[in-house]
Amino acid sequence: METGLTWQSYPPEKLLVERFHIPTGFHPGQRDIIEQLVHGKRILAIQRTAWGKSLCYQIASLYYPHLTIVFSPLKALMRDQCQRCNTMYAIPSAIVSSDFSEEENQATMEQVVAGNFKLLFIAPERLDNAGWQKYVIHMRISMIVIDEAHCISTWGHDFRPHYRRIVRLLSALPKNVPILALTATANKRVEQDVLQQIGEVTQVVRGTMQRPNLHLNVETLIGDQEKLSYLAEILPYYPGTGIIYTATKSSAEMLATFLIQRGINADYYHAGREDTVRQDIEQKLMSNQYKVVCSTNALGMGIDKPDVRFVIHYHIPASPIHYYQEMGRAGRDRKVSWCILLYDPTDVTIQEYFIRNARPEGKYYEMVLSLLRMNAQGLRESDLMLTTGLSQKATRNILADLEEQRFIEHNPKSRTYTAISRLGQMDFSAYDEVRLQKLQELSNIQNYVQCDTCYMEYLTTYLGDEPG
Template identity: 40%
Template sequence: MENNHPYQTLLKQHFGFEEFRPGQLEAIQALLEHHRLLCIQPTGYGKSLLYQFPSCLLPGITLVISPLLALMRDQIEHLTQRFHIPAASLNSDQTDEENARAREQAGAGKLKILFVSPEQLDHIDRFNFLRTLPISLLVIDEAHCISTWGHDFRPSYRQILHFIQALESESPDIKILGLTATADPRVETDIQRQLSSARKPLRVLRESMDRPNIHLSVIPSQGIASKLFLCQTLLSRLEGSGLIYCATRESAELVAEYLQQQGLSTTAYHAGLDPEEKRKIQTAFSQNQYKVVAATSALGMGIDKGDLRFIIHFDIPGSITAYYQEVGRCGRDGSKAEGILFYDPADRKIQEYFIDAALPTAENFEAVRSFICSAQAPPNLTKIKQVTGLHPTRVTLVIAELMEQQFLKKESLKGSQVYLPHQPLAALDLSRYTTQHLVKTEELQKMVAYAEQREQCRMALLRKALGDQKTESCGHCDGCLKTLPKEKVPAEALARVQAWLSNRPIPIAETRTYRISAGFSLLDGRLRTPLFVRFMQQRASSQQMDEELLALLKKQASLLSPVAAVVPLPSQTWKSRREIAAELAKHLQVEVADILSWKTCPEKRQGELLNNDQRHQNVAQQMQVEPAAKIPEGPLLLLDDYMGSGATMKEAARALRQVTGNPLVPFTIASIKWHLGKPGFV
């Protein structure tokens, strides 16, 4: 490009760059001239400039729809502080005040770029507000989510099509830009079909998916203990900072906790953290205060940190496209980086669970529709989850589909979104979910095949799966080099990690609701240790205390900060409740304050219920402090047999907060994870 090109001056003045990266100018010109564009480019390609630059040329506001909340924060900071482009966001990680301020700025014409999560379009009031803005460019980030054939199809993305139709009726010349790093030819065709109009077909620009600086490898592993030791070993040799991807929040917290015990600067990041805590972690990580962050995709896909030197996958992802996107977060500065995948064949069960959880049945649709049709008052989402007992993901999917096929309509009632029955034009069509289940199962099989093979070039396999027609070998992955993993797990080291897993206290995070302090549980239900199994089998039938459990109880209780009393939570089934409370109090040299009781016993045991909304409803407002109870001065240790949803512990804290401001410290024998959509624990 010649230096006197008019865009060159703007690039330097606004963004401080001397040159466009290859393909950027072509994409920007195509968008401005043809109005609708899909860019399929690898992670780290500089896709953000493709809407940031046009926003400086176009009137009105650029609306960016993105699921990557962590990336929103980074982008806004860059835009406002570095490029002096006014930007803000609307999303669930912000406070009501922050979202209100963003709406005010957007409505007053004070913003050039507004980021919103796709879920914002699900809410009728927010949908209508966004329609009022003078939008000249609509950007769909992670555009593969709009396709049923995509690895990460999201029902909330269906609202984008309705939003486009609403905007077109008022602004026919609106420009549309789709961005993705993971669209194979089938997904590309589907996106083209959905985003094209009769007057304005969608143009596609596809770049090579090659990332020549990323060195890929797979390390076979067996069990959590071996993977924890492998993390420790790898981090002793890997330079710079990086991410460890985990499939679940619990895994992320476990990995971070273990590495902290080994003296490494690390923390966990996932969607369940408080928004302010997320901001702190993200800022600290960007400033290299952590060697590694163990994260779910809540951070991993959205972190704007170009110098990540490694990505480790603790669990196998659900698809090659998801893996490419995640491992592509490293080495965006062009320097050498490593992408390492731990492969335990048993881990595919996690992804199979995710696939099944996202597949609603005809019975699920009937349950939701039947309840809404028979409800005395239009229900909101929480009420629907409470009554149907379905997995929360399924409820969201079912409602989105019923809305799409006009079986339901939504209204805003006193600030809350409610759902009403609507007369459909045709019978319910669930073929989309049959297709999606087949796609996800097929994608998982391909990912497993990638992990199990050791002969072919790994980067070439990824590129071929993503639609690159010509793929040469990278020359430096373990497939090209024909190397076996160097990392081994000695039996002695494995035994040490397993002992740590069995004996460690499981942290219970502090919560702002009712000001519950941090605490811990003794036994991790996910590990199914013999001690855990014995406790869960005997808790409802025997008053005798297990000697091994008693020894562990005394050992871990010594880690507690001083408390004034042990407060056992009421229980209808825990037979050794009084005995364990007495032993714990004796060891701590404090009293037992048996001051909590049920005003009305819950109708069902928590384990019989189907989701956490039902569990919270089951115990809400049911507990009380005995009227004549004397509250000890000082921190109170709240003792229960196990914690799953945390609903019973929160209800105990609610009751106590009616009469005392004392610190409340949760302490349970076991920590479990409930099934969602069916009774029992995982």
């Protein structure tokens, strides 16, 4: 494998053309980010979907002799990026994920330690894995990338507790190891929270969120009958392939079944389907074998398909940020595409339910803490799920909150949690504040539906652009 290139002999403009086959030059800001990374800086890049955020770390990694670790929340996204790096850009890359057996992941990490890869894609959840703990201390790390960095913030629209584990890794690295945090959806509050997590010395590079090739519209339709009739009428006239987002798994299944019965080539996608089935749907979507895929937000960020021609929301999303993220799947090739929100005021109750139930009730926190206090040797996440009957998501949220408030501590080697001797009660006020903020964001997406200004301007201003 090649060692790091030099800036003088191989400037980024040359790499862009010869290695990445892009003759049109960098977008404003891309080259500067690459140069800052090569000089060991920490960057938070807040740039719109399809701006080319991944290109920044892909090029920067070539100037370093050792490994770049890319933390990503979705396996589909990792598969796509890894394949591109290996087959199109000649960057030796690998994935460690639950798609592979422990033996396969172990073999990959042995090759990583041996220096056979430039890029390693991995989900933050793997940071708790004993195998990861065994090998990471032997990895020569040149750079860290945190994709979808808003997931590290409790104020973000897709907070994931395991993203906080990345902070521990960062604190153990030398200060001159460059860090690139990437997101397309961070308002000022999320931005400040991310900076607090990864370091205040981080430089923020914020670009415009405008997507001028997207045509946005809202259709007020009451009930499934009106929505289904509308879709059956308009879908045959839309060019290309698209995605219809639903708030629930059952709605995705119902909608796909309806469209198939109307002769429209469709399928449904959600986290409840088998991994192999989801991968098959992803591949067929990428090769335009469907007219439309009906999906929960599980499809979301995981598909890097440039020619999605339309994105339709069957239910109102949870916030303007959710909407911008999901509609942003459309028109990544910068060609004209359509984004339609089907608005039924009663659908708001679905999102209200999700927001109010995002965190378990206080009694479940007490149950988990009591179990840990009774088991001095510690318990694993799986032990707690089995004993309490809580879902993995609920258990992880409880453990993350208890750890944050220092009621428990985590042992990464044994992957167990143990109670810390301390007095006092859980402070739920911060979580109540987050819940109220989420309800306000739901109100803001209702304001979007009813706004009398440009829909795109409403969204981009909400995300931090200057009005006008």
